[in-house]
Amino acid sequence: MDTDSILLCTDGKSHSRRAEEWAFRLASEFRASLTVLHVRDIFLKQFYNEIYAQGRREYLEHVDAELVREAEAVKAHINKCCLANDISCDFRVRYGDPLNEILDEVKKGGYDLVVVGGKKLRGIRAFRSWNLPVRLSSKLVDRSILIVRETEP
Amino acid sequence: MSFIRQMVAEDWPKYIPGFLLCLFFAFVVMNIHHVLAKYHKADVASLAIPVLEQKIGELKSSGAPVEKVAAIEQKIEKHRHALEKVGGSVGDRWAWATLLYQDLQFKYVAMLLIGGIIIRNTIGVSKIFLPGVGIARPLIKPGIIILGVHYVWSDVAKVGGAGLVLTAVFIFGTALAVMYLCKKFNVPDGLGGIMGAGTGVCGVSAIIATAPVVKAKPRDMAYAIGTILLFGTLMLFVMPYLGQMLDVSQSQFGAWAALAILNTAQLIAAAEWYGEDARNTAVLINAARIMLIPFIVMYTVWFYDLKENVSKEQQGLWNTIKSKFPVFIIGFFILVLLNSMHMPFLGGPKVAHTPFWAMNAVYKWFFAVGFAGIGLSISIDDMKKAGGVAFLVGSGAATAKMVLGLAAVLIIGSELLKVTGGH
Amino acid sequence: MPETRKQNRNNDINDSVDKSLKDTSERVLSSEKREDIWAIIIAGIILLLSAINPDAVYTFFKKTLFMF
DSSP, X not given: OOOOEEEEEOOSSGGGHHHHHHHHHHHHHHXXXXXXXXXXXXXXXXXXXXXXXXXXXXXHHXXXXXXXXXXXXXXXXXXXXXHHHTOOEEEEEEESOHHHHHXXXXXXXXXXXXXXXXXXXXXXXXXXXXXXXXXXXXXXXXXXXXXXXXXXX | OHHHHHHSOTTGGGGHHHHHHHHHHHHHHHHHHHHHHHHHXXXXXXXXXXXXXXXXXXXXXXXXXXXXXXXXXXXXHHHHHXXXXXXXXXXXXXXXXXXXXXXXXXXXXXXHHXXXXXXXXXXXXXXXXXXXXXXXXXXXXXXXXXXXGGOOHHHIIIIIHHHHHHXXXXXXXXXXXXXXXXXXXXXXXXXXXXXXXXXXXXXXXXXXXXXXXXXXXXXXXXXXXXXXXXXXXXXXXXXXXXXXXXXXXXXXXXXXHHHHOOSHHHHHHHHHHHOXXXXXXXXXXXXXXXTTHHHHHHHHHHHTTOGGGSOGGGOSHHHXXXXXXXXXXXXXXXXXXXXXXXXXXXXXTTSTTSHHHHHHTXXXXXXXXXXXXXXXXXXXXXXXXXXXXXHHHHHHHHHHHHHHHHHHHHHHOHHHHOOOTTO | OOHHHHHHHHHHXXXXXXXXXXXXXXXXXXXXXXXXXXXXXXXXXXXXXXHHOHHHHHHIIIIITOOO
């Protein structure tokens, strides 16, 4: 079994912590290169042209600045983890629809393993369309995917 | 030349496919609406003609005045004309048309919005169409301007005035209550600010105007926008039926919708759905309320003491109004002004063969294309992002506004809210 | 990989992405003022056409466009 490159997809939230730990551990065990992908959804931008929306330019600039700021925070967190685990990683930020961006990154990067965190969804949110890891695994048919739950069994 | 260049987006060809799609969708739906209306009228005529003929017989035998008989004969003539249009005769029934058109209120607005939502969320709208679909929505604006021919200044003073007082009380009341409660329960200022402005006036438009000022976080914005879209869409479909159940008059419904439905397009859609008088009142109150957007931004800046977040050019009353005022509404008031002058050559929406009469025939098409754009851009995925504190605040504010708004319009009564159009 | 080189690499990626983010903003922006002025111009054109030939405008929008 050969695992040369691992892609960790994280949103930087607490439910991705265990996925991050797993990815770091796997990368050092397999001596594989680790790429950390953080996708920021830009769907908020589409509302700029609400019919009476005033101050659209300021709105778009504000959304951009906030998205970049949040991505920077995730990057700082990942850098800290890298130092703590004594491992190097390639951190990438993409802006767009999370599913499409992850698929595109996997296609371009040719990773052997994709690691994602799987939040436990309750009630109406448990529907498939909300569940990114499930949608991802159904689309990534030629790649191994590891869905790490947020808590120990 | 530079003005013309400024007026045209550089990459305009990308808007064409989606725009054509909206035109086609609007064209098909308007024709379906037309066919339904035609058969519904014929169905009504088929039932009415025998009744009216019997009435004429009774009137004639009782020696009633000739004018009275002539008026009924005129009505019969109209009904016969409606029957002729579908090639039917008295006794024929088209109950399906009455069921769809009258009982289920399946009119062009409902068809475009529901149809658009179904298309967008099932088969989906291809990426190539998306920019054009977005550009079709603002076509509602020329439609609103053209509707200016329905009003005279006395309407603006009476309905717009009553509406303005009512909306000002509701807008600032909601904004104040929401912002105060959010502060009390330690909701971040960013979220409290956009929810206060968003639930107070014009929904997402107000969120966009205030988000940069209160430095709202993306997650909070997603929650707030999702919540407002969700409630707007719910109200749009629930209120017309609720209004009919509670037997609310047309003009009262227009005012009620203008208080309870935040999103302009959804408001116009609901009011247009309910009837022409409802739409007239709603559009006028809406015109009055959107002029309050700059003030709600100023109010938010004041409430959260955010002067340093606003650039120097946008500080102060005049600069805020200049940067946040919806310019197109000036066009609406120019037409109201022209209509108020009663210039004979311009006529009126009901005076045949005059310019305003012709303009009145056009507005529905602008609305139709705009509603096609709106329907096709309502994504259930965005509404699913509703959640968190924003959902609690949004649902509380929406319910309170709906109940209090209904009470307010019922107390005020129809007369003050009725648009006369100078007649 | 030394820490500084790693950081630089990350920054390069982020800079290019930030630029693409700004580009999408520029691309999607439709100025509200432009939209509003267009709305007034369109309404003005309709007013003008209606003043020139009200019957033709009425017939086109009330009859010709309804094909069924």
